[in-house]
Amino acid sequence: MLYRYKALSRAGASLSGEMEAISRATVLEDLHQLGHFPIEVTELNGSAGGGVRVASGLFSGLPSPRQITLFTRELGMLLKAGLPLDQALGFIERDAGSKSLARLVGRIGNEVSGGKSLCEALEMQGEAFPPIYSRMVRVAEASGTLETVLERIAHGREKAQKLKSMALSEVLYPCLLIVMAISAVTIMLTFVVPRFKDMISNAGTEIPEQARFVIGASDWLLANWDYLLGSIVGAVILVVGTWPKIRGDVQTLLMRVPLVGNILQLNLTIRFCRTLGMLLENGIDLPAAMKLVGDVIGNKPAAAALDQSYDALRKGRSFLEPLSQSRLFPPVLINMLRVGEETGSLSSSLLHMSEVFEEKLERTVERTFTIFEPLIILLVSGVIAFIIVSILSAVISINDLAM
Missing domain, CATH: 3.10.20 (Ubiquitin-like (UB roll))
Incomplete structure (x- = not known):
């Protein structure tokens, strides 16, 4: 708004x-x-x-989050070197590595040259700059610490993007294995098994139970592949259409799944600690910071807990009790934040805990997917071996009868 x-x-x-x-x-x-x-x-x-507000969306032509981070880092460095804001924006626009970033920086520079503050110029760029980013810039401009705050924002975004890339790289290989497994089983049932079906059925011998099961699965898949494909597409459309309504329930369910729930909890804890810590470190008061974190946390159960914490702060109570009751955050975090609240070092405690939990998440993700990968390979090998052995047993029984 x-x-x-x-x-x-x-x-x-x-x-x-x-x-x-x-x-x-x-x-x-x-x-x-x-x-x-x-x-x-x-x-x-x-x-x-x-002013002209930039439309947001998939085809808005906005730079990627990594390009926004690079822009933030370079702008902070240029301002720290003593360049005026409009001149620094001009340098970044000329040296931008992409047309979308150059256009964005050019629009920001035009707004700043027209008399608007940097915060107002950023807020007019659609979804390129999230509310937390703009809020921190606004406070930094009022306090005269813009270059320092920009470097802090860039540092926080770089760590978040590094963590996201690490998780994506760890998940990519198991997902590829699962896709290859489904493809291999589908090819076996639709192309390999039907080639042996007629020979086994016309031999006049009793078909072993395992081979009968495999042939039945192949027949069902060939007869119903269009219904199966339509059901999968329909399920995807249904989930996408109802996602805003079921998102909170799905996130709550995933948080309770062993191993996966632990990873999601650690990721949620890191985002909460880093975001709230950066806001507090840059001069935003706790109630306003808590409200901002609740709006951008990306987890409905956590957002509800943070809203309760915000209400508790407005009523003069501690914000930690609702977080503890939600059971979404580790008890050690609640204890550390209670100490930080009592000693007046809440922002430093949050940033320290984000570092601690980030290291823990890296170890947990590495160990979890180190276990998953051989399990997926063994499962795929077992299914394919079962299909092959079942068909071969039927073929061998035919040869024994012929002898």
Whole structure:
């Protein structure tokens, strides 16, 4: 949502502008956090605001998350070297490695040259910059620490992307094995088994039970392959269509699956610790930071728990009790955060725990898929061996009868 606000500064000066936020209450919180007294906050429609907002979506032409991270890193370095913001944006636009990034930086540079702040320019770029990113930039601009905050954002995004790449590379090989296994069994049942079926059936001998089962599976697959394919496509469409409704239930179910649930819990814990720690480290107060994390955490049960923590903070209670009751986060994290809350070192505790759990996740993922890979190979080998032995036993019985 885009909001237009009017406020008074601490010196009594009149302020006005536009702000991207998830709700009117968020705009009020941001103005109070910046030391302003809000007078009026009104929501603007999609065409208002004096600027052109970039459409978001699959074909929006926005840069990839890695390119956004590179832009953040380079902008922080240039500002730290003493370059003005508009000149730094111009350098990045000229040296951008992709047209989509160059266009994005060019739009940001035009907005900044037109008198908008960097935060306002970022908020006009659709989904290229998430709300957390814009919020941290807004606070950094108000406190004069923009280059430092940009480097912190880049560092956090780099670690998150590294973790995602590691998990993807570990999952890719087992998934490839499963696809190859299904393909191999399908080829055996649709091409190999039918070649032996007529010979075995016309031999006049009793077909062994194992061979009868394999031939029956082959006949069923050949007769119903179109229904089976249609059912799979229909199931995929049904899941995609109902995903917003069933997402929370599916995530809760997966969290309870052995091994997989442990990996998901660790990944959720890392994202929570790193995101909340970065927000607190960059000057955003705990209630506003907790609300932001709940909006972007990507896990419905966790988002509900974080909303309860936000409500607890608004009522003057500790935010840790709802997190503990949700049982989505390890007890050691709750204990460490309780100590950090009491000692006033909550942000450093969160960032430290994100490092600890990241190392644990890397070990857990490596060990889990080290176990899965030979199990998948053994399972595939066993199924194919069962099909081959079943057919060969029937063929051997025919040869024995002929002798």
